[in-house]
Amino acid sequence: MATNRTYDEIAIGDSAEITRTCSTNDLLIFAHASGNRNPLHLPDTDWNGDGQIDKPVAPSMWVGALISSVLGNILPGPGTRYRTQTFEFHRGVSVGDELTVRIEVTDKKPDGLLDLQTSVRLADGSPVATGMAEVEAPEQKIEFDVSELPALLIERHRHFNRLITLAKTLAPLPTAVVAPDDESSLAGALMAADEGLIDPVLIGARNRILKAAEKAGLSVAEVKLVDIEDESEAAAKAVAMVHEGQVRAVMKGHLHTDDLLRHIVKRDGGLRTKRRISHVFVMDIPGRATPVLISDAAINIAPDLNTKVDITQNAIEAALSLGLKNPKVGVLSAIETVNPAIPSSLDAAILSKMAERGQITGGIVDGPLAMDNAIDVQAARTKGITSLVAGHAEVLIVPNLESGNMLAKELTFIAHAEAAGLVIGAKVPVMLTSRADDSRARLASCAIALLYDHWKRTGHPVADFDMTGDGA
Known part of the structure; x- marks a missing residue:
């Protein structure tokens, strides 16, 4: 007063x-x-x-x-x-x-x-x-x-700016870009190449790619292009190039996700590892001190407990690659107490205990947590939750694809977040951007893939995340 x-x-x-x-x-x-x-x-x-x-x-x-x-x-x-x-x-x-x-x-x-x-x-x-x-x-x-006095929201995406700047310090990531035959996917790949993030190999129908380049006012004359008319065959070629050591990442262009993933996850000749693949959304939310990672909102529809273990481990590794030390992982449910009638609350409690016993490593895992007390300190205090994660979660593990997809889109369209996507758990990072994503989202996804590739090869991030920033 x-x-x-x-x-x-x-x-x-x-x-x-x-x-x-x-x-x-x-x-x-x-x-x-x-x-x-x-x-x-x-x-x-x-x-x-x-x-x-x-x-x-x-x-x-x-x-x-x-x-x-x-x-x-x-x-x-x-x-x-x-x-x-x-x-x-x-x-x-x-x-x-x-x-x-x-x-x-x-x-x-x-x-x-x-x-x-x-x-x-x-x-x-x-x-x-x-x-x-x-x-x-x-x-x-x-x-x-x-x-x-009403509060102000500053729509500033400093986290992606920082990650893109860090990624530029590394050598470009050799990347197979599958079916980049529309303006958005082609422009995103070429922009990432111009920024020094990827060294692209365009795989798809030459005539459609050249037509997209002409419409967008772009040139692909200096870019390697493998002419394959069929999108499924183009995806298979990208996987083969990974095995041949010609590329270290795959980027989705203008084709359906299933057509790409089918070749990545097949048992013979695919890019499977012992771990289940999962998708991680990296969200740059104005006002948050760090990026927020959400998983899985794109691949695993109704994951069981074993799949959630891999989803959680994949998300932790993605966070580590961005420089987040010992990332705080909130496993979400509708409530913050264990209720046998709500299966996601049981899974969350088990995942938390598994992390305590070293079955999930690299981060601090706690759950079940409701969305409010996972990200808001005051909400956690009001509920009487004492936890290193509650109110400070940097990674959110959602119960199923539907809830994760809705959460990511709500943050994008209501909280004005920017989103980038990456598939983790395959032999190489896969940039699984939406056909509706703009060039900026594709650029950020390339930066995250490059940082993740560096972390997988060296065991450490390019730089630890700076928690002393003045906020966004």
């Missing part, structure tokens, strides 16, 4: 101050609110043109706006009206800088006017901005419940 001080309650020499740390979100919100899209002030931009991502500098007027937060919230507080403000800016502010914002009353004038000295300083005391303000102080007491 914010309470003001009236003109009569204020004396010369009264002062107030706050501290504020500049965040990336501050820069994004200010860009939208002010309309100032100067790349100098935006994250993830190369504003000086040297080919490197440059560190953004906070707009000077964002710094100046911090003065109004002290005036409007503390001294004089709610009801204050600005008359004039002068500024002298001494230096720039970067993301992560802690600022002290201070005002001091220097004069009381007629008609309720106050003069105030204003300053913004870095933690070491050096000045960022100094000036003078004239305000009209409130004449009556006002109290305002600041909790009534």
Whole structure:
């Protein structure tokens, strides 16, 4: 609750101050609110043109706006009206800088006017901005419940940006792209090649691929192309190229998932391992400190307990490959207690115990957990759940394909998440993107496949996940 001080309650020499740390979100919100899209002030931009991502500098007027937060919230507080403000800016502010914002009353004038000295300083005391303000102080007491201010969602997908940047440090992944004969799948593969993520071999009907390239304004002249008219035969060729050592990944183009997977999972000549294959959605959800992995939402329709063991282990390995240390795995059910009438709650409890006994390794597994107490700390506390996973889950194991598919699409279309997909458990990673996915989703899937391939070959991720970011 914010309470003001009236003109009569204020004396010369009264002062107030706050501290504020500049965040990336501050820069994004200010860009939208002010309309100032100067790349100098935006994250993830190369504003000086040297080919490197440059560190953004906070707009000077964002710094100046911090003065109004002290005036409007503390001294004089709610009801204050600005008359004039002068500024002298001494230096720039970067993301992560802690600022002290201070005002001091220097004069009381007629008609309720106050003069105030204003300053913004870095933690070491050096000045960022100094000036003078004239305000009209409130004449009556006002109290305002600041909790009534609506929250803001910043639709920023920093996790995929980071993963794509990390993947670019590796050599391109030789990839068989099966039936890329529509604009979206072909553009996604060529974009990933241009970004240095994959070295594609296009397998499919040459005439359809060339037609798609022409429609999209793309060239495949420098890309290896294996001309196979039949989509099923193209999928078989991709699997054969894996066995021949020509490629280390498979990417789905414009063909049905079943037509591709049939060749991957066949007993003779396929890409099966001892573990059941499963699909992992990697979700970049605005506001989450880490990516969220969901499995299985695309392959195993109604998995039994043994299949869920493989699904869980596959998802943990996918999380490890992205740099998440000891990932926290929440096994979902409708409730957070074991109920024999709800089979998924029994499976969740067994999976949790199996992880404790070392039958599932690499992560912390807990369940059953309902969705709310798996991802929200307050919900877990309200339910009285004491767990390293509850409220902090980075991997969500769903009861069946239907629930997983609905969860992933709800996050995409309601929470504005970006999604990328990967099939784990085969001899090589399989990028199983939807025919409706855009080029960005395909690019992210390629990055995740490359990071996973590196983890499988070396036993360690390219980089550990940075948990010190300023949020999204």
